[in-house]
Amino acid sequence: MATAIVTGGSSGIGAALAARLRDEGHEVDVLDLETGFDVSDPEHWDRVGAVGVACLNAGVLGGPPDPADLELEGYRRAVAVNVDGVVLGVRRLAAVMHPGGRIVCTASLAALTAMPDDPVYAATKHAVVGFVRSAAPALARRGITIDAVCPGIVDTPMVTAPVRARLADAGFPLLTAAEVADAVHVLLTTEGTGRALVVQPGREPIAFRFGNVPGPRAADGEHLAPPPSLAP
Numbered sequence: 599m600a601t602a603i604v605t606g607g608s609s610g611i612g613a614a615l616a617a618r619l620r621d622e623g624h625e626v627d628v629l630d631l632e633t634g635f636d637v638s639d640p641e642h643w644d645r646v647g648a649v650g651v652a653c654l655n656a657g658v659l660g661g662p663p664d665p666a667d668l669e670l671e672g673y674r675r676a677v678a679v680n681v682d683g684v685v686l687g688v689r690r691l692a693a694v695m696h697p698g699g700r701i702v703c704t705a706s707l708a709a710l711t712a713m714p715d716d717p718v719y720a721a722t723k724h725a726v727v728g729f730v731r732s733a734a735p736a737l738a739r740r741g742i743t744i745d746a747v748c749p750g751i752v753d754t755p756m757v758t759a760p761v762r763a764r765l766a767d768a769g770f771p772l773l774t775a776a777e778v779a780d781a782v783h784v785l786l787t788t789e790g791t792g793r794a795l796v797v798q799p800g801r802e803p804i805a806f807r808f809g810n811v812p813g814p815r816a817a818d819g820e821h822l823a824p825p826p827s828l829a830p
Contacts, residue, residue: 606656660718697741734792
């Protein structure tokens with residue numbers, strides 16, 4: 599029986615995650631279109647059983663930089679893979695995972711900043727981080743952790759030749775998929791939940807610090823805290 603699953607595990611970051619987990623003694627199921635699994639299909643998720651580790655990694659690019667040029671089919675596919683693939687996966691895992699289970703979702707540095715080259719991809723990855731942070735408390739009550747890994751640009755087939763050439767001309771380094779797998783290992787072996795771990799070349803992974811949003815104030819200027827159930 600598998601003890602870990604990796605979506606989008608046939609190449610790139612997913613393949614590195616699957617290899618790392620196998621090296622650590624896990625029996626890994628790769629859930630990928632190449633293995634007949636569609637992360638955007640709820641019926642496919644209904645076949646997934648309890649595992650100790652789940653890496654929800656499947657992802658695709660979103661489209662052109664100018665929204666006027668965006669094709670609806672590409673937009674829908676990006677949302678289905680990048681967002682539905684996480685939400686539906688977590689929905690299933692929340693129902694079948696035992697206490698002590700760990701979920702890591704592959705987001706992106708684009709989840710934490712602007713990405714003018716692909717606004718739709720950035721939007722989907724922002725959604726992933728928002729979902730991870732917001733779902734963490736409910737999953738914690740089940741004894742399950744959930745975190746997001748947010749790598750910079752990784753040397754995978756998703757990096758097109760023109761982009762690769764631009765980066766090379768600028769002397770900008772790429773992450774390896776193995777470095778991202780190393781960062782995921784940190785999330786799987788340390789305490790915490792709801793984290794967004796940034797991975798960049800030449801530096802140790804670091805948990806992103808989200809700033810506090812401005813809160814309401816009473817008429818006398820006193821700060822008003824939200825009700826406990828609504829607190830971030």
